[in-house]
């Protein structure tokens with residue numbers, strides 16, 4: 001990209017991809033007219049999905065999409081970290097291991113054999129792990145995909161030199177604010193909204209269905225900031241109240257964000273009961 | 275680049291940009307002749323087929339959407355159609371229309387993204403659309419707004435444009451009110467005019483001449499441009515249903531790629547906008563047909579660089595079709611048809627923005643998935659991309675390595691490959707052996 005005057009004062013941004021579906025990067029491109037404004041406010045120095053011009057680091061901000069699933073990627077994230085001042089993970093893959101972390105409960109060799117006639121050519125670790133298991137992460141942006149409004153807010157905070165903060169309470173509160181009828185109570189659907197982080201605007205209940213936890217666990221609903229939500233109580237209600245059998249309760253928690261510790265512990269508990 | 279006999283020269287570019295996913299290209303040149311072209315896909319496998327096993331059929335649309343952020347509807351549509359087949363269900367009427375409409379939204383969004391943000395910079399000599407916007411602000415703004423029109427359809431029907439949440443087996447979790455759809459109309463009318471302009475704009479691009487004898491494969495439907503339904507058509511009169519897909523199309527592994535290559539009776543073939551247009555132009559809408567004529571676009575298209583033209587025609591088609599569907603919409607009595615779960619095997623193919631997408635599921639009596647198989651468009655196009663490059667490479671050999679590499683990337687981008695689907699580093703390596 002050609003450089004306007006005053007380039008050196010603008011923060012330099014890099015966007016990096018690991019194992020993912022590209023949906024969170026697409027959320028950046030979906031900023032549409034704000035994207036052009038962003039291109040003026042920041043120096044988008046590295047973003048291969050959108051630009052052939054790939055400037056080397058160091059970067060002020062790195063947005064990292066995707067989880068670590070190969071030995072090579074485990075190395076590459078170290079180098080991204082070394083070149084970056086503020087590293088932000090974007091999305092469930094980078095923040096929690098993503099849907100591909102379902103392999104962490106499985107036999108990956110068997111997976112390879114099921115898909116590939118010559119599994120020995122395939123470079124892949126047996127696990128899919130979040131970026132924070134490999135390097136220090138400064139800020140985590142949840143969602144599968146992330147919410148572009150939240151992304152814009154975090155970036156403008158950083159440009160203004162403010163430590164970004166986003167709400168971490170549950171989807172339920174968003175439902176109440178929007179006046180959406182509770183699908184758990186009214187329809188008896190196994191909604192994860194009570195233990196899921198706000199940010200999406202309660203899309204699923206708004207569309208008449210149950211939340212499946214794509215924004216990861218909420219924080220501190222009853223106990224305080226940074227603490228896990230009360231998954232055990234909700235799981236008991238799924239089982240005792242909504243008549244889900246243990247394996248169904250397990251599957252509920254073992255989804256898009258299944259590998260994050262609170263959801264993982266809950267799904268493991270119910271797996272033992274199946 | 276002067277090379278003595280027996281010298282091997284390796285040229286590498288770090289990453290092919292403006293594609294979705296991670297890949298690399300290696301070209302070996304010996305004595306001035308192109309020997310091998312290998313499109314390597316490094317994107318680590320994500321094993322979706324394996325972890326669909328043991329999940330309940332109702333979870334499938336949410337899971338398969340995550341294969342690709344650019345075309346989640348395609349995955350959801352192939353999946354729900356395959357599963358409905360097992361349950362003996364045909365979704366008709368307004369629900370069928372709404373499925374068509376949300377798919378049109380995805381075509382508009384995905385095609386506009388590719389035309390304006392990913393590929394047009396190649397023809398106009400920029401690194402990115404953001405750089406291009408400095409000289410062509412109005413054009414880039416038009417492209418972004420067009421893409422947004424597609425997103426608006428998806429968001430209204432699906433809750434959001436990336437990984438929509440309302441699609442389910444049998445229909446939707448919620449259907450829109452008539453007035454909600456009507457509210458889209460003004461923007462779609464603007465977008466339709468912008469799409470006419472888009473065709474005119476891309477048809478004026480100078481394209482390298484490359485004539486390929488493609489075997490085009492696309493769905494065909496007796497009375498409509500195909501999205502969710504149709505028979506799979508190919509050269510030599512082959513016309514089969516999705517049920518027979520695996521009899522004719524086979525996947526095989528190559529040592530250098532994490533994506534399986536799919537061939538038709540052992541030979542390369544092409545799927546996507548170009549193939550679709552060649553097979554289905556008679557079902558285009560009036561303005562789309564007019565745009566072909568006004569811009570002297572002669573069919574069949576056999577040059578990969580015309581992919582951008584085909585994609586733009588399809589944007590126009592999808593907008594006219596969306597307007598038609600919005601116009602005639604009457605909300606259905608139920609947002610989804612009731613399901614009777616039973617065991618069985620179902621297969622379906624739908625037209626993803628990048629070409630046909632095949633899904634097969636085996637389900638047990640409790641509705642739990644026993645087995646799943648998914649063949650994405652990019653793995654079907656890989657062999658053809660390699661073939662195009664083999665044909666195109668000889669005229670690049672006089673170029674310095676870096677420029678040759680960039681020209682190869684341009685060929686690859688014509689296909690709008692989605693490497694996340696098939697499995698984004700496109701690291702180009704040219705090995706020159708012997709005399710150049």
Ligand code: SF4
Nearest residue numbers: 020023091092093144
């Ligand atoms: S978090 Fe979800 S949307 Fe984002 S890259 Fe991963 S799978 Fe895609």
Ligand code: SF4
Nearest residue numbers: 200204211212213214
């Ligand atoms: S309601 Fe839940 S699953 Fe649905 S979009 Fe929001 S966080 Fe994701």
